[in-house]
Amino acid sequence: MALDILNKFTTNLKNTLVGAINWSIRLKHPQVLPVHLLASLSDQSGSIATEIITQHKLTSPVLQTHLEHLKWLNGQRLYTLPQLSGEAIHVLEHAAVVAFEHQHKYIGTEHLLLSLV
Secondary structure, three states: OOHHHHOOEOHHHHHHHHHHHHHHHHOOOOEEOHHHHHHHHHHOOOOHHHHHHHHOOOOHHHHHHHHHOOOOHHHOOOOOOOEEOHHHHHHHHHHHHHHHHOOOOOEOHHHHHHHHO
């Protein structure tokens, strides 16, 4: 992902991305998947996207249970910094497209949530 686009992320979206990476590290997952983004989004406070997720009962503990049961090919576990999966990159790119289509100057958590669903 180009560094230029990171400058267009809101603080909440940057925090969500860092949180998703942290979820992967904590669970020793080799990649950051869209579900890691969703779990991290549920941890953020002060965003409309988080409120919507919480209203639909997609809380951190619920998502953590799902993340803990993910199976990796060949029992693959993390030994280095996890990489964004192709699916996660696609979700973030779609969020950028959605923001652009609505002529929004920045890419926020609401664009990420829309791209995840």
